[in-house]
Amino acid sequence: MALLEVENLQTHFRTPEGVNRAVEGVSFHVEEGETLAIVGESGCGKSVTSMSLMRLIPPSAGRIAGSIRFDGRDLLGLPEREMRSIRGNDISMIFQEPLTSLNPVLTIGYQIGETLRLHQGLSAAEARAKAIEMLTLVGISEPARRIACYPHELSGGMRQRVMIAIALACNPRLLIADEPTTALDVTIQAQILDLMRDLKQRVGAAIVLITHDLGVVAEMAERVMVMYAGRKVEEAPVAQLFKTPRHPYTRGLLGAIPRLGSSLTGRQERLAEIPGQVPSLKNRITGCVFAGRCSQADEICRTIAPGLETKAPGHFAACHQALREEAPS
Amino acid sequence: MTQFPSPDRTMANLAVAEALPDILPPIRRRGPVRTFIARHPTLVLGAGLLLLLVLTAVLAPWLGTLDPGALAPARRLRPPSGNNWFGTDQLGRDIYSRVIYGTRASLMVGFGVSLLSSLVGLAIGLVSGFVRWSDGLIMRAMDGLMSIPPVLLAIALMTLSRGSMGNVILAITIAEIPRVSRLIRGVVLSLRDQPYVDAAIACGTRTPMIIFRHILPNTLAPMTVQATYICASAMILEAILSFVGAGTPPSIPSWGNIMAEGRALWQVKPYIVFFPALFLSTTVLAVNLLGDGLRDALDPRMVKGV
Amino acid sequence: MSNPLLQVNDLVKHYPVGRTLSGRPKSVVHAVDGLSFHVDRGETLSLVGESGCGKSTVGRAILRLVDITMGQIVLDGRRIDDISQASLHPVRRRIQVVFQDPFSSLNPRMRVRDILAEPIRNFRLATGQDLERRLGELMDMVQLPRDSLGRLPHEFSGGQRQRIGIARALAAKPDLIICDEAVSALDVSVKAQVVNLLQDLQRDLGLALLFISHDLAIVEHMTQRIAVMYLGKIVEIGERRQIFGDPRHPYTVALMSALPTPDPETRRRRVTLVGDVPSPIDPPPGCRFHGRCPLAGETCRRIEPDLRQIAPGHWAACHLDDISAMTRDATV
Numbered sequence: 001m002a003l004l005e006v007e008n009l010q011t012h013f014r015t016p017e018g019v020n021r022a023v024e025g026v027s028f029h030v031e032e033g034e035t036l037a038i039v040g041e042s043g044c045g046k047s048v049t050s051m052s053l054m055r056l057i058p059p060s061a062g063r064i065a066g067s068i069r070f071d072g073r074d075l076l077g078l079p080e081r082e083m084r085s086i087r088g089n090d091i092s093m094i095f096q097e098p099l100t101s102l103n104p105v106l107t108i109g110y111q112i113g114e115t116l117r118l119h120q121g122l123s124a125a126e127a128r129a130k131a132i133e134m135l136t137l138v139g140i141s142e143p144a145r146r147i148a149c150y151p152h153e154l155s156g157g158m159r160q161r162v163m164i165a166i167a168l169a170c171n172p173r174l175l176i177a178d179e180p181t182t183a184l185d186v187t188i189q190a191q192i193l194d195l196m197r198d199l200k201q202r203v204g205a206a207i208v209l210i211t212h213d214l215g216v217v218a219e220m221a222e223r224v225m226v227m228y229a230g231r232k233v234e235e236a237p238v239a240q241l242f243k244t245p246r247h248p249y250t251r252g253l254l255g256a257i258p259r260l261g262s263s264l265t266g267r268q269e270r271l272a273e274i275p276g277q278v279p280s281l282k283n284r285i286t287g288c289v290f291a292g293r294c295s296q297a298d299e300i301c302r303t304i305a306p307g308l309e310t311k312a313p314g315h316f317a318a319c320h321q322a323l324r325e326e327a328p329s
Numbered sequence: 330m331t332q333f334p335s336p337d338r339t340m341a342n343l344a345v346a347e348a349l350p351d352i353l354p355p356i357r358r359r360g361p362v363r364t365f366i367a368r369h370p371t372l373v374l375g376a377g378l379l380l381l382l383v384l385t386a387v388l389a390p391w392l393g394t395l396d397p398g399a400l401a402p403a404r405r406l407r408p409p410s411g412n413n414w415f416g417t418d419q420l421g422r423d424i425y426s427r428v429i430y431g432t433r434a435s436l437m438v439g440f441g442v443s444l445l446s447s448l449v450g451l452a453i454g455l456v457s458g459f460v461r462w463s464d465g466l467i468m469r470a471m472d473g474l475m476s477i478p479p480v481l482l483a484i485a486l487m488t489l490s491r492g493s494m495g496n497v498i499l500a501i502t503i504a505e506i507p508r509v510s511r512l513i514r515g516v517v518l519s520l521r522d523q524p525y526v527d528a529a530i531a532c533g534t535r536t537p538m539i540i541f542r543h544i545l546p547n548t549l550a551p552m553t554v555q556a557t558y559i560c561a562s563a564m565i566l567e568a569i570l571s572f573v574g575a576g577t578p579p580s581i582p583s584w585g586n587i588m589a590e591g592r593a594l595w596q597v598k599p600y601i602v603f604f605p606a607l608f609l610s611t612t613v614l615a616v617n618l619l620g621d622g623l624r625d626a627l628d629p630r631m632v633k634g635v
Numbered sequence: 636m637s638n639p640l641l642q643v644n645d646l647v648k649h650y651p652v653g654r655t656l657s658g659r660p661k662s663v664v665h666a667v668d669g670l671s672f673h674v675d676r677g678e679t680l681s682l683v684g685e686s687g688c689g690k691s692t693v694g695r696a697i698l699r700l701v702d703i704t705m706g707q708i709v710l711d712g713r714r715i716d717d718i719s720q721a722s723l724h725p726v727r728r729r730i731q732v733v734f735q736d737p738f739s740s741l742n743p744r745m746r747v748r749d750i751l752a753e754p755i756r757n758f759r760l761a762t763g764q765d766l767e768r769r770l771g772e773l774m775d776m777v778q779l780p781r782d783s784l785g786r787l788p789h790e791f792s793g794g795q796r797q798r799i800g801i802a803r804a805l806a807a808k809p810d811l812i813i814c815d816e817a818v819s820a821l822d823v824s825v826k827a828q829v830v831n832l833l834q835d836l837q838r839d840l841g842l843a844l845l846f847i848s849h850d851l852a853i854v855e856h857m858t859q860r861i862a863v864m865y866l867g868k869i870v871e872i873g874e875r876r877q878i879f880g881d882p883r884h885p886y887t888v889a890l891m892s893a894l895p896t897p898d899p900e901t902r903r904r905r906v907t908l909v910g911d912v913p914s915p916i917d918p919p920p921g922c923r924f925h926g927r928c929p930l931a932g933e934t935c936r937r938i939e940p941d942l943r944q945i946a947p948g949h950w951a952a953c954h955l956d957d958i959s960a961m962t963r964d965a966t967v
Contacts, residue, residue, distance in 0.1 A: 008347070008349065010349060010352050012351070012352050012353045014353060014356060015356070016356070016364065016368060017356075018355075018356045018358070019351065019353050019355065019356055024349060025346065025347060025349045041822035041823060041824060041825075042822055062353065063352045063353050065352040155911040157911055158911070185685035185686055185849065185912070186685065186849065186851075186890060186893040186894055187685060187889060187890065187893045187907075187908045187927075188685075188911065189893065189895070190892075190893035190895075190907050190908070191907055191908070191909075193895065194907055212822065212823065213895065214823070214897040215894065215895030215896055215897045216895045217897070218895065218896060218897050218898055218899040219895045219896070219899075231346075238899045239899045239900060242897065242898060242899050242900075243900075252824060253823055253824060254897065255827075256823050256824050256826070256827035257823060257827075257852070257897055258830075258852040258853055258855065258856035259852060259896070259897070259898075260851060260852045260855060260879070260891060260894055260896060261855075261879060262855060262856065263855050263856075263875045263876060263879055264876065264879055264880050270831060270834075271827035271830055271831055271856065272827060273824070273827050273828045273831060274824035274827070274828075275828075277792055277794075300343070304343060304345055305345065305346035306343070306344055306345070306346060307344040307345050307346040307347065308344065308346075309344035318344070318346065320343055320344075523739055524734040524735075524736060524739050524740040525739060525740050525741055525742045527695075527698075527700050527732070527734070528732060528734060528740055528741075528800070528803065529742070529753065530698075530700060530727075531698050531700070531727060531730070531731060531732045532727070532731070532753050532754035532757055532803065532806075532807060533724055533727045533728060533754060533757035533758050533807070534753060534754075534757055535724075535757075542742075542745070542753075543742055546744045547742075547743075547744065
């Protein structure tokens with residue numbers, strides 16, 4: 001049994017203009033200790049998916065349906081009390097902007113210790129010792145001095161390290177990282193990615209990595225799921241996805257990014273464009289959500305919504321046109 | 330890499346996405362008016378109440394009122410009745426008529442002050458936000474003005490001049506100007522840093538046009554909101570001034586005057602104070618509701634319902 | 636030899652931070668500290684670096700949105716950093732800008748028509764029928780439908796807004812466009828559209844671009860020459876092939892190796908820099924990069940290196956002749 005199993009997740013929001021179907025029928029699983037990347041452009045529903053896993057969508061804003069089973073327990077059916085004991089303890093989260101996710105008037109030592117006191121009932125002294133240990137773990141020098149610092153006294157990279165320390169303090173089994181390095185400079189991003197990889201080895205938590213950056217996906221993930229317009233359009237092991245993408249959208253994305261060193265090979269190609277815009281999620285879309293921007297779309301694509309099908313072992317895509325690799329008979 | 334559809338693709342072996350139910354009831358699309366009411370209830374309620382009060386002020390002579398200044402010594406201090414709905418005061422004047430006519434004084438002061446102080450404050454705020462060297466000077470002067478309690482300032486100004494409606498408005502306006510100029514200066518300073526202002530400068534737009542085209546229109550929203558709050562506080566200030574005898578002259582009925590006159594009889598004839606107080610608080614409430622509603626409606630950061 | 640279109644000599648920009656009661660600044664941010672480069676007609680020069688390296692300040696200084704502390708900015712042989720507002724007006728037409736944020740770079744209360752007409756009217760380039768025709772042309776150039784001229788910015792998506800920003804820059808018929816992180820805020824697929832559009836426009840109109848960005852991959856794709864900045868200084872400048880094929884500054888190498896590659900099969904061992912960028916309020920003595928440089932020696936800590944010519948057009952500010960120790964590590 002997988003650590004996390006999500007089935008037909010739907011998250012819809014109320015808006016004055018109509019219901020926004022931000023996430024529509026997304027299913028995936030995360031194995032113990034693995035890294036699954038959810039990749040897509042803004043508005044594709046990747047962040048809403050992560051918020052839904054933590055049940056962070058207020059009922060006044062919208063509703064979550066489907067099933068989210070963590071370690072066999074259905075999170076959507078749990079009372080709020082029990083959900084609170086899971087958040088930050090069994091499942092924890094890192095956000096994009098470390099400055100706004102930290103409380104500016106509390107020292108970082110207090111904020112790391114807070115989750116420990118709350119979830120694991122540690123005393124103040126124990127929590128302090130553990131906070132120092134966590135700061136050492138995430139590579140902050142002079143941790144005993146740093147725990148008395150306030151967030152504004154630290155640089156962006158340091159703050160993200162603190163966020164990671166807080167997230168890992170209770171030894172979570174699942175870490176949701178929502179664009180953890182997007183706000184950082186490249187050299188700092190490299191440090192944080194190295195740190196996350198290293199920590200994963202040592203802590204053994206599974207990671208759901210939400211990102212728009214295919215480079216980060218290639219470096220971090222074992223399995224990748226591509227989202228578009230609230231749907232999961234493709235899923236594959238990382239090497240396979242980059243080598244033989246099946247869904248036209250994934251192929252478009254991979255063609256649209258410039259590669260470092262491209263000028264040296266002499267083939268200075270024009271970037272591939274995906275024409276058009278993401279469709280509005282406020283109307284029901286018949287047929288394939290990508291049909292409007294897809295060069296291969298035909299009548300069938302425009303009328304019948306494609307379901308995910310196995311295109312190769314472990315490789316799924318929701319496309320009527322994508323080639324299927326016949327299983328060796 | 331081009332891929333072609335599998336030759337064996339038929340309707341039978343297509344993978345079709347599972348149809349999913351709607352998990353939220355459909356959003357009822359209402360007409361534009363009802364949508365507006367549903368989205369901005371406070372604004373509609375405040376504006377509605379205020380409109381009612383404005384109509385009251387304008388139509389005062391036709392609302393079953395008597396001459397608010399007419400003395401009737403024979404009918405002094407009558408409690409509310411069919412003839413005198415709100416009773417009469419110690420000179421026999423009809424309190425209902427006086428309260429209705431008093432609406433005029435209150436609204437005139439409220440609107441007058443908010444308009445005047447907005448205009449002056451806007452000018453001062455723009456200058457201090459745009460002319461670097463004047464900023465320190467102007468803002469220290471505003472700080473000085475703000476450190477005097479507005480009631481004291483208004484009383485001092487009123488004792489220097491004769492009591493008239495115009496002077497009441499002027500006195501309160503001077504007390505309110507610092508608030509507006511500070512707000513506008515802050516808004517101007519933040520707008521100046523907007524990339525579209527930089528882009529306009531790079532496009533060769535000269536400073537006066539920058540102010541009129543790019544800065545001014547974007548200060549109007551916060552200024553309108555501020556103006557409503559100033560309107561409310563001006564009405565209260567007018568009532569206070571009239572109550573202490575430094576406001577609207579006694580010949581003009583205003584809620585503050587009526588309350589001042591009924592003050593001595595408060596314990597035996599509470600209705601003299603009660604009705605003007607009720608009108609005053611209703612009006613201030615209406616204006617504040619309008620202000621809150623406007624703030625929510627005009628603030629682009631307030632995104633409702635995600 | 637003809638003048639380059641834009642020449643920047645020893646540009647220095649210091650920002651005062653905080654003021655004491657006597658009005659003297661408490662400390663000074665060395666945003667740009669002695670920068671020289673040129674941009675030729677029709678070429679693209681990229682300024683690349685991480686946040687706080689001063690690259691945006693350079694763009695704002697050239698646009699005269701900030702006053703410079705020292706140095707010269709020369710357009711077509713004429714200094715423009717010290718001229719009056721009146722004589723600046725015709726110069727402004729020749730240098731336009733596209734900003735990063737497609738949302739705050741357009742006045743939310745102005746219609747597209749008025750946004751695009753503003754520079755045309757300011758520089759008296761067209762009126763009446765001509766203006767109308769020009770507006771249509773501009774919309775065609777950036778591939779937006781002509782009938783959306785009457786709409787407000789919020790009715791457009793991020794990519795479309797950025798096209799409007801580009802059209803506004805083109806409206807003045809400039810010689811040079813400064814793209815300050817112009818594609819950084821856009822989604823991958825939209826970014827590709829805008830990058831292609833910029834390249835097409837540059838080719839068709841013979842524009843020079845000063846492309847300011849933190850994204851090396853886009854920079855490599857877009858430009859002929861690249862200047863790498865660190866803490867207010869250019870540490871390396873050269874042709875694209877020189878920078879990407881034979882980087883001579885350890886920071887350039889680190890920057891390239893830090894960029895995640897979208898190719899899981901070549902997960903490389905990176906040269907990960909330790910620590911953060913030092914504060915530009917108190918830049919370190921000697922080479923500004925020495926605190927993070929894995930190769931730094933005693934000289935680097937004491938003496939600030941000047942730009943040295945490595946090859947024609949290729950300059951690097953590093954004391955070391957051989958930095959292959961870094962690249963060797965990187966490709967393991």
